[in-house]
Amino acid sequence: MTSLNTHSDPIILEMRSITKEFPGVKALSEVNLRVKAGEIHAICGENGAGKSTLMKVLSGVYPFGTYDGDIVYQSEVQQFKDIRASEHAGIVIIHQELALIPELSIMENIFLGNEPTKRGVIDWAEARTRSTELLARVGLREDPETPIKEIGVGKQQLVEIAKALNKSVKLLILDEPTAALNESDSQHLLDLMLGLKGRGITSIIISHKLNEIEQIADSITIIRDGKSIETLDVKADGVDEDRIIKGMVGRTLESRFPDHEPKIGETFFEVKNWNVGHPQVQDRMVCKNSNFFVRRGEIVGFAGLMGAGRTELARSVFGRSYGRFLSGQIYMHGKEVELKSVKQAIDAGLGYVTEDRKSLGLNLLDDIKATTVSANLKKVSKNNVIDANKVFTVAEQYRKSLRTKAPSVEEGVAKLSGGNQQKVVLAKWMFTDPELLILDEPTRGIDVGAKYEIYGIIQQLANQGKGVIVISSELPELLGLSDRIYTIFEGAITGVLNKDEASQETLMKLMTSARKTA
Amino acid sequence: MNALKKLFGGNTRQFGMIFALVALIIFFQIATDGRTLTPGNVINLFNGNSYILILAIGMVLVIIAGHIDLSVGSVAAFVGVCVALFIRDWGIPWYLGILMGLGLGVLIGAWQGFWTAYVGIPAFIVTLSGMLIFRGANQYVGKSNTIPVPSDFQKIGSGYLPEVGPDTGYNNLTVLLGLLGVAFVVFSEIRSRRNAKALGAEVPEAWVSITKMVLICGAILYATYLFATGRPGTSFPIPGLILAALVIIYGFISSKTVIGRHIYAVGGNRHAAELSGVQSKKVNFLVMMNMSVLAGLAGMIFVGRSTASGPFDGVGWELDAIAAVFIGGAAVTGGVGTVIGSIVGGLVMAVLNNGLQLLGVGADLTQIIKGLVLLIAVAFDVYNKTQGKKSIVGMLMKNFGRSSEIKADETTSTKEVISRGI
Numbered sequence: 001m002t003s004l005n006t007h008s009d010p011i012i013l014e015m016r017s018i019t020k021e022f023p024g025v026k027a028l029s030e031v032n033l034r035v036k037a038g039e040i041h042a043i044c045g046e047n048g049a050g051k052s053t054l055m056k057v058l059s060g061v062y063p064f065g066t067y068d069g070d071i072v073y074q075s076e077v078q079q080f081k082d083i084r085a086s087e088h089a090g091i092v093i094i095h096q097e098l099a100l101i102p103e104l105s106i107m108e109n110i111f112l113g114n115e116p117t118k119r120g121v122i123d124w125a126e127a128r129t130r131s132t133e134l135l136a137r138v139g140l141r142e143d144p145e146t147p148i149k150e151i152g153v154g155k156q157q158l159v160e161i162a163k164a165l166n167k168s169v170k171l172l173i174l175d176e177p178t179a180a181l182n183e184s185d186s187q188h189l190l191d192l193m194l195g196l197k198g199r200g201i202t203s204i205i206i207s208h209k210l211n212e213i214e215q216i217a218d219s220i221t222i223i224r225d226g227k228s229i230e231t232l233d234v235k236a237d238g239v240d241e242d243r244i245i246k247g248m249v250g251r252t253l254e255s256r257f258p259d260h261e262p263k264i265g266e267t268f269f270e271v272k273n274w275n276v277g278h279p280q281v282q283d284r285m286v287c288k289n290s291n292f293f294v295r296r297g298e299i300v301g302f303a304g305l306m307g308a309g310r311t312e313l314a315r316s317v318f319g320r321s322y323g324r325f326l327s328g329q330i331y332m333h334g335k336e337v338e339l340k341s342v343k344q345a346i347d348a349g350l351g352y353v354t355e356d357r358k359s360l361g362l363n364l365l366d367d368i369k370a371t372t373v374s375a376n377l378k379k380v381s382k383n384n385v386i387d388a389n390k391v392f393t394v395a396e397q398y399r400k401s402l403r404t405k406a407p408s409v410e411e412g413v414a415k416l417s418g419g420n421q422q423k424v425v426l427a428k429w430m431f432t433d434p435e436l437l438i439l440d441e442p443t444r445g446i447d448v449g450a451k452y453e454i455y456g457i458i459q460q461l462a463n464q465g466k467g468v469i470v471i472s473s474e475l476p477e478l479l480g481l482s483d484r485i486y487t488i489f490e491g492a493i494t495g496v497l498n499k500d501e502a503s504q505e506t507l508m509k510l511m512t513s514a515r516k517t518a
Numbered sequence: 519m520n521a522l523k524k525l526f527g528g529n530t531r532q533f534g535m536i537f538a539l540v541a542l543i544i545f546f547q548i549a550t551d552g553r554t555l556t557p558g559n560v561i562n563l564f565n566g567n568s569y570i571l572i573l574a575i576g577m578v579l580v581i582i583a584g585h586i587d588l589s590v591g592s593v594a595a596f597v598g599v600c601v602a603l604f605i606r607d608w609g610i611p612w613y614l615g616i617l618m619g620l621g622l623g624v625l626i627g628a629w630q631g632f633w634t635a636y637v638g639i640p641a642f643i644v645t646l647s648g649m650l651i652f653r654g655a656n657q658y659v660g661k662s663n664t665i666p667v668p669s670d671f672q673k674i675g676s677g678y679l680p681e682v683g684p685d686t687g688y689n690n691l692t693v694l695l696g697l698l699g700v701a702f703v704v705f706s707e708i709r710s711r712r713n714a715k716a717l718g719a720e721v722p723e724a725w726v727s728i729t730k731m732v733l734i735c736g737a738i739l740y741a742t743y744l745f746a747t748g749r750p751g752t753s754f755p756i757p758g759l760i761l762a763a764l765v766i767i768y769g770f771i772s773s774k775t776v777i778g779r780h781i782y783a784v785g786g787n788r789h790a791a792e793l794s795g796v797q798s799k800k801v802n803f804l805v806m807m808n809m810s811v812l813a814g815l816a817g818m819i820f821v822g823r824s825t826a827s828g829p830f831d832g833v834g835w836e837l838d839a840i841a842a843v844f845i846g847g848a849a850v851t852g853g854v855g856t857v858i859g860s861i862v863g864g865l866v867m868a869v870l871n872n873g874l875q876l877l878g879v880g881a882d883l884t885q886i887i888k889g890l891v892l893l894i895a896v897a898f899d900v901y902n903k904t905q906g907k908k909s910i911v912g913m914l915m916k917n918f919g920r921s922s923e924i925k926a927d928e929t930t931s932t933k934e935v936i937s938r939g940i
Contacts, residue, residue, distance in 0.1 A: 342794070392717050
């Protein structure tokens with residue numbers, strides 16, 4: 001605890017009427033931000049609101065002179081000309097996409113560009129001592145010589161923070177730090193942030209996970225459409241999630257999930273005794289004797305911590321696209337089917353929306369129309385020749401019905417926001433007309449408004465009698481959306497709960513414990 | 519400037535290259551006092567470069583899929599020597615020889631495709647090995663000798679369209695070919711306008727289409743004139759005919775068919791493609807195999823042109839083909855490139871080569887200039903990408919308009935940048 005008297009907290013950073021323009025777009029307009037020394041300051045806003053742009057202005061990615069307004073940091077007007085300059089002043093930004101080199105060790109990464117030297121030669125003994133110290137400070141128990149690729153994303157995030165601490169950081173900026181983390185890693189990271197605050201380090205956090213912000217932030221600045229809307233004092237103003245959402249979208253969302261009356265039919269898809277081995281490690285199993293089924297019109301949730309084997313299960317079912325298939329059967333409409341390739345799975349009526357849109361779900365070089373038809377070229381071609389008119393018509397149809405925000409279907413998918421990219425991916429799978437659609441983290445990195453729309457699309461699919469599997473790390477999302485939820489722990493299904501008997505607590509218990517042999 | 523923008527609005531990058539090509543031709547035409555655009559020189563230019571351009575067609579597909587093929591020169595030489603031997607020692611007719619050459623290309627391609635696609639060895643390594651293997655094989659089976667081919671076979675490398683019909687003073691078949699080309703251009707432009715209208719997409723203004731057609735048709739007719747009025751016995755060359763057919767076929771395959779889309783998909787994001795049901799191994803296999811078949815064809819054409827197969831045929835061809843593809847706008851990382859672009863890229867190199875030769879510039883300086891052109895062309899593209907994928911034409915025209923500097927952000931599209939009246 002820094003001080004009880006909040007009025008005397010000095011301001012460490014003040015950004016005064018920051019305006020940043022790109023050709024044709026005013027990304028930021030007169031944005032003000034005041035961050036008190038030693039606090040955790042959250043910046044909230046929908047995707048595209050301008051949060052990341054603001055942080056790029058602050059950290060010198062957009063150098064002095066390319067924006068209007070002043071950055072006052074530690075009582076001085078700063079003119080950062082690059083990231084190096086801002087880091088020199090003690091401002092370190094940790095981006096959503098981690099800037100670590102997978103092949104190098106933890107230690108080498110921490111000291112990358114900042115190597116301790118003795119007469120021009122790297123002093124590895126010194127580096128080792130200091131990195132052990134730094135790792136202890138962030139609560140990471142790993143040998144500093146472990147290569148980065150061998151530790152999980154959660155631990156990598158901690159390495160990034162250790163790296164920042166090594167640069168004697170005064171103001172730490174975290175852009176979506178927990179987006180890729182599971183619940184326990186997220187919690188650890190949040191605790192660490194509170195710990196850093198205790199040591200007098202100021203943090204700015206950008207996050208879509210409002211419950212986390214509510215939990216750790218002292219103040220919240222809300223940005224909407226490139227303007228700073230308000231700054232809330234969490235304790236004094238009694239801020240809760242609904243209050244933040246109201247500020248972000250400019251209206252109250254009565255419900256975060258559209259109303260939905262499930263029409264559940266008969267079981268049409270069933271997986272029995274599913275066993276899959278790890279793709280590289282001989283004896284490791286990623287799916288252990290899993291059994292599950294999906295009924296028509298049903299939204300089935302899969303809950304599990306990251307690394308529990310949710311994605312592995314889904315992908316192994318989807319044409320054995322992950323791991324080594326060992327044994328198990330898939331039944332569709334009571335008949336056993338063999339889905340040995342993704343093509344067979346798609347032909348049989350399965351669809352799979354990947355959790356990682358950019359590296360697994362999209363060809364970022366393609367435009368909307370090419371992406372929309374990419375999983376079902378058969379339907380837009382005759383004798384293997386693609387009918388360009390049909391492609392255009394189909395894509396246009398989905399753009400309208402899913403309300404994808406884009407100037408035309410000829411727009412490259414790389415230029416779309418996360419929510420609109422996800423809509424294009426959904427369109428691509430809807431066009432294959434699947435009986436069972438598996439959605440892996442369908443709303444990751446998507447802002448609140450677009451989430452609501454995606455939920456609506458999912459429910460619509462269920463209403464059409466399709467089976468939908470939703471895999472998600474966000475329990476409220478699963479609880480709000482699913483009719484039935486399976487829990488997975490270490491590759492095994494540990495339980496199944498109906499909508500009315502599921503709660504965050506019951507799910508969490510099943511997600512973190514092995515199945516009792518009953 | 520506004521007019522130009524509209525004219526080249528759609529496929530700006532390709533038109534940028536065409537721009538450069540036209541500028542180059544005009545430059546050399548002036549610098550050589552008109553010796554560039556003579557029937558003899560143009561025919562010679564086509565004949566002497568057709569095999570590289572054929573390789574570029576295969577190479578662009580390989581590069582779009584995210585690979586590279588270093589073995590094409592050696593494969594071409596090996597197929598060439600084998601076919602020459604088949605014909606000389608086994609006495610088989612020339613057409614059977616060609617078929618066997620293509621078959622040999624299939625086998626070699628299957629070998630390289632197998633290692634690349636199914637074993638997962640990077641194509642760079644597989645084809646580097648192929649480069650050594652097939653060069654050695656060429657010299658082993660040919661005992662490092664030159665092996666002559668009969669005159670029938672030589673036609674595929676140095677033949678011309680025959681004279682048929684009444685004596686019009688022009689080569690009739692060449693004229694017919696030119697007219698067909700013009701008809702095709704007009705027809706496809708009209709059809710694309712009709713389609714755009716039917717779909718409710720943006721239809722370019724009439725004068726844009728007309729100017730475009732006039733320019734393209736004018737170029738075709740002028741080329742036709744040059745080819746049809748060469749010295750007696752010459753006309754549109756057979757290798758050029760083969761090349762034109764391949765450009766049409768592969769242009770169509772790459773842009774309009776399912777397998778074509780799959781090649782782009784695998785090169786753009788292999789994992790995403792696989793999870794969309796694309797059989798990436800099969801695609802990679804086919805792309806590598808196709809390259810070797812085209813290399814075989816190029817080798818045979820070269821042997822036909824030079825009347826004999828030799829131990830050093832095709833040395834360095836892989837680099838010419840790869841350069842053509844990259845000048846033509848393909849991306850080193852895969853997923854980007856067009857057949858037409860690569861042909862234009864290849865022609866830029868060919869015209870450069872030819873023009874410098876006519877000017878009496880030595881081979882040493884020519885190489886230096888070609889190297890710089892390759893570097894600058896790709897540097898242009900890389901620069902454009904970092905600037906938010908602006909087009910080359912957009913860049914060229916930036917200097918013509920108002921001096922206000924406009925930097926494209928990732929959120930602004932090319933069209934926006936162009937339409938803002940630079």
